[in-house]
Amino acid sequence: MSMSAPVATDPGWQSRLRNAPQQLRSQAKIEQAVDAADRLLSRGGANAVTTTRVAAEAGIAVGTIYRYFPDKEALFDALAARCLARFESLMDALVEQSRTEKWADPVGMLFDVYTDLYRTDASLRAIWFGGLLSENLRVADRAHKRVMAQGLRHILVAQDIASDAPELATVCHAAMLASDAITQEAFRTSDSGDSALMAEAKTMLRSYVASINERFTPA
Structure with missing residues (x-):
């Protein structure tokens, strides 16, 4: 990548x-x-x-x-940390892009970009689905999801989907947790991802984003 x-x-x-x-x-x-x-x-x-x-x-x-490196597990930790950094770098780029472009389908666009990382990175799949995550990295992954949720919050505001509010942080965290769980399940047994499951995920997330728009209607 x-x-x-x-x-x-x-x-x-x-x-x-x-x-x-x-x-x-x-x-x-x-x-x-x-x-x-x-x-x-x-x-x-x-x-x-x-x-x-x-x-x-x-x-x-x-x-x-x-x-x-004291052991090969430390190498796996380094690889996993790099995977998280790639996701966060991509989110930073998308946040900047969202401020200058209007997206017809933000959910579909974001979901496809991130599932493409799973599809193209064999090491990412091996670490997450092969039992190679240490407890330290599980903690780091939870913090990572909050960073990603903050990026999503910026995107929803930039795309005029939601007005910013403290409660939006929890809403975006929930969306990120749901998206991540389904994405991982889609790639757990297939390197290319379960297309039917991912299509359902996008349908579900579009409905959730529509509800966010109703609850946090921009002024």
Whole structure:
């Protein structure tokens, strides 16, 4: 995927490192290692990811891997943190876009953009559906959903669907939780996603957004 963020900028992930990177060269080696783990996970699943294989794939010494990552679970944590950062970067871009464009079908547009990330990123699917999420990342994921909900709130206001109000934060959080749960179920057993389930999700979310418009009618 084109949108990515440096994995070591995530404080929850960085706490899993043996040593925090202090130089750009060290940061680059961490990125190399995580990129290598990403490729291995995409090609062969969780069992294909070992520190030895990651080192060989990245072209760096095994000792360098161990210098920063105590175990392969820490590599999975870094990959998951990068996935969350990609979603948030995409949401930031969509918020800016929503301020200059009028969308005919905001729900369909947003839902399709995000399901495309699941469809095109094998590592994302492997981490979320392969039992690779640590408890730290489950906590981070809950915080991530609130960040995404805040982005949705900005979009609804920018698109003149809702006037801003404190209660809108909870409404958008509920929408994000529902959307995320159905999306994950749609991709749990199919790399391309269950198209019928996703179509129903869009129908449901359009109705919810219509109710938001009634409750928070812009002035």
